[in-house]
Amino acid sequence: MILLLAFFWPRFKRDDSKHNASMDKSYQKRTLYSSTQFEKIRITLDFQYFDGTSSDPLMCKNIGDSITWHDGNYQCTVEDIPNSTKIEAFKGTMNNVKDYLERFLKVIHYSDPILLKSDSTREKSIVEGTNISNTDLYLVFFLRPFGDNPFTSLSISKKDETYNRAVQANIYMQQSDLPDIVQSEDSEPNGEFYSILSFILRYTAISDQFIYKFHPKYNSNPYTSIVCNLTKYGKKFSILTTPHAHHFAIKNYGNSTFYGDDNNCPSGIVIEDSGNAAGGAPESTIYYSDISNSDSTNNKNGQFKRVSDVTMAFLLDSGNYEVNWSMGQPMIWGNKDSINGKFMKGWPLSPPQTTLPDNYFFNPNTPQNTAGYVGMR
Numbered sequence: 001m002i003l004l005l006a007f008f009w010p011r012f013k014r015d016d017s018k019h020n021a022s023m024d025k026s027y028q029k030r031t032l033y034s035s036t037q038f039e040k041i042r043i044t045l046d047f048q049y050f051d052g053t054s055s056d057p058l059m060c061k062n063i064g065d066s067i068t069w070h071d072g073n074y075q076c077t078v079e080d081i082p083n084s085t086k087i088e089a090f091k092g093t094m095n096n097v098k099d100y101l102e103r104f105l106k107v108i109h110y111s112d113p114i115l116l117k118s119d120s121t122r123e124k125s126i127v128e129g130t131n132i133s134n135t136d137l138y139l140v141f142f143l144r145p146f147g148d149n150p151f152t153s154l155s156i157s158k159k160d161e162t163y164n165r166a167v168q169a170n171i172y173m174q175q176s177d178l179p180d181i182v183q184s185e186d187s188e189p190n191g192e193f194y195s196i197l198s199f200i201l202r203y204t205a206i207s208d209q210f211i212y213k214f215h216p217k218y219n220s221n222p223y224t225s226i227v228c229n230l231t232k233y234g235k236k237f238s239i240l241t242t243p244h245a246h247h248f249a250i251k252n253y254g255n256s257t258f259y260g261d262d263n264n265c266p267s268g269i270v271i272e273d274s275g276n277a278a279g280g281a282p283e284s285t286i287y288y289s290d291i292s293n294s295d296s297t298n299n300k301n302g303q304f305k306r307v308s309d310v311t312m313a314f315l316l317d318s319g320n321y322e323v324n325w326s327m328g329q330p331m332i333w334g335n336k337d338s339i340n341g342k343f344m345k346g347w348p349l350s351p352p353q354t355t356l357p358d359n360y361f362f363n364p365n366t367p368q369n370t371a372g373y374v375g376m377r
Helices: 084-104 191-204 243-253 309-317
Strands: 019-024 043-046 066-069 072-075 105-107 137-143 153-159 166-173 227-232 235-240 257-259 264-266
Touching: 043 084, 084 105, 084 137, 084 191, 153 191, 166 191, 227 257, 227 264, 235 309, 243 309
Parallel strands: 019 153, 043 137, 137 166
Antiparallel strands: 066 072, 153 166, 227 235, 257 264
16 A cells, blocks of 8 residues: 655645655666766667567557556556557657756766666566667657556666666656647646656656765765754654765855754755655745656646756765756746845745745635636746
């Protein structure tokens, strides 16, 4: 049984129940980097099983078919039968995500090929050990029935054991969650584009499977101190204290130290404390407008989701990526520079009622507070 927790704060709730990920920790060890040059990441998208080009015995073909995968048995419904319009829309959107990531991220290229790993409980198509050359991240897509499962997508990632970077991810999608039209970063609508971008970033670079092995560039040994825990006003916090996260906190909060009731920590970025993303993403209620929080994979308002210096801090502190800073955008929610430019005393550890401006809180007696994005343009 999956326990889903919803934590309510003013005006919005955290809900990461639609996406899940796990990690196959076994992968070949790679030699230490022989180069120190970061170059544009090379991403390969494999749609052969997703669009029916190659056979996939676990894809629904007829209503009523019984499919056993991911430790469950599912009856195919009309929504599970492949729809060429939605499939092509997703492929086009995913190619736009790929283009975005290849402009945004740099890695040190590996000279040896990726050896594909199969996943026998979820797919029966990948040939184990297939050599893939000239790529840094190989993404394989599948369509699957999910039934009443709250998740509508699932990612199983493979990583190298030396630098703890994802090199392959098998991504299982429910057809009803696919876009109807091709979307891009500047299209209208673009919510699905940013939802998919968030999903790919979180489950190939930003999750608890990566965070606790963050390391300096060119050095495979993890930082000796990565996450620090403290309690403040009875609430427990986990703080990412790696170098770029610490710099973010000094810049945005004006503090080099977070003082708790039971412990003091170097200042940093607060990590999600509940839901499926607990321990593996920026805290949604603090970094609400950042692309990497757990709410971003569900929120279709792409206009509000930004690749901010929060996401960049995670990527840089992983030791595996350089980023294109020109593609970043400042956060709006909780950003002192969007309010009055002054540090907010106690933020982000103090209760929001005592730190955030009054107009951050929903008041049902003032209808103008309920205006949506469309009505505000």
